[in-house]
Amino acid sequence: MLGVALRLALREMRRNIMRSVLTMLGIIIGVAAVIVLVTLGSGATRQVTQQIANLGSNLLMVSVGKRMGPGQSSTAPAFKLADAEALAREVPALAAVAPQASFASTAIFANENWGTTVTGSTEQYFTVNNRQLAEGRIFTGSEARSGAAVCVIGETVRVKLFAGQSPLGAKMRLRKLSCEIVGLLKPKGQSTMGSDQDDIVIVPLRTFQRRIAGNDDVSLIQVSAKDDISTDAVKQELQRLLRIRRHSSADEDDNFNVMDMKEIAAMLSGTTQMMTGLLGAVAAVSLLVGGIGIMNIMLVSVTERTREIGIRLAIGALENEILLQFLVEAVVLSSSGGLIGIVLALVSSSILAAVLQVPLVFNLPVIAIAFMFSATVGIVFGYVPARKAARMDPIEALRHE
């Protein structure tokens, strides 16, 4: 009986290709849209969380002036190396302290030149920022203290200046400084803010101050708290200490800013999660529209199908045989439409994820829900009208207009 139903159902589907294709199309589009949007949204969220994890959520940034960003006041005095050293010495909860100063500068090698950012810092820079080396080494403590002319470069700088070659040992010019490249950083890609984290050159802080900046200013101190220490406590301790060192009186505001990465992290991932939710809502609407499309096609074909059912009943088909045929038809159409939708979604979200450079995060429950929803709509709206018709007297079904 199932064999007969299957054969009849397949025959009917082939015969009414247009109806079959339109039904499947509704399901395909609905399923694919939901999966693609949610997959990309989850990918973006994952990317942000990953970047924050890479950044280290126990990271704190101490900068000069009241606030980061465009409103930053430059009247506040810069930090000195001594400030960083004092923090390292007097706050036991800190795992690493990396004082930094940066300039935009052109890096020159042979005939190639490339505008990049040169940062002076200590060897702890690499710890705090969680940067690994692809090749070579970082500068040693003694090189840092003596202000040796050595540097570590990022992948973008290597590509621009050295094309396919290894840059190790080469001498590169930064303003008046000619420095030897001792290390190459592993690529890290774009930051959450969209800047290229591989377009950098790191030199020892002392070298930077003496030979590039010509002063002993430190504009930023990155510190990381030890793992089991609350960053809030560390933040307060840093504020207390810096106020003393900068001779701030009790009624004065801080003329520096301590930023907790967790705050940034929460803000950014909150934003992308909201985006995912929004995309999900859009996708749900398209699923619904697809569902309505399926309903439409199914209902429009009811008249014709009622007549068909009348003919089958008159010829001697049992109600159950007819229902089985329609059920098989609806299940085959809906589930193959759903499967095609899933495949289409997987392929297109893989491509889109590659193009948009977000990780591919498949959300299995969403895939399952999208599939189940469309399949249910297809089956219910394929089956229910058929059930109504199959219960009529044949003569009544035949008369149906």
Next chain:
Amino acid sequence: MIATSANENPQPLLELQQVTKVYGTGEAAMPALRGVSFRIEPGEFVAVMGPSGSGKSTCMNILGCMDQPTAGRYCFQNVDVGLLSRNQRTLLRRHYLGFIFQGFNLLNRTSALENVELPLIYRGIDSDVRRAAAYQALDTVGLKGWEHHTPGELSGGQQQRVAIARAIVTQPLLLLADEPTGNLDSKRSEEIMELLTTFNRDRGITIVMVTHEADMAAYAKRTVHFRDGLIESDQNQPGDSLC
């Protein structure tokens, strides 16, 4: 002359006893049959005539187990159809009845062959046998070479012949035809009537046929006249013009 008087044969093929059919209820109640009784013996060829609206189709639908009487009894092979379940009536149609509709009622976009195969599919006949029988039936009605055309590609007469092939492919005991020539010109009508006569004579298929035209009724051996939901007259044909 074949005896068709009610009392002589203990085993009629079918019998209607005081059958009434009322469409609608209350104010809108519309009696289509108002107490119809007759019996038909195996092997008969009966023409049903009467003005339109006199209840012929209603009666045919009841005979075809596609509709049920409001009151009265319909026995098919001594089985009271009124006592059968819906599925049992369907099985009765499947195994014993063939129905030719005035409006053909073929499946659209479906080849003549597949239309004719359909009743055999529900009988669970193997595909080889089924296919051969369908080709054979189409050949019988003169549609050799048209097997793979869909109703849309066939003329009215050809469609009616497909419908006839579908009705006789199962070798039914009883063939019911509701105005089978209603849509056809007289030449095509005669061809159809020749076919039905052959089935009746050579295969012993009992035929009940509704027609408006006396010419067509002349092919039958017995004519029942309906008027206003009642049988007006029921006569055997005096002379059989074909034999």
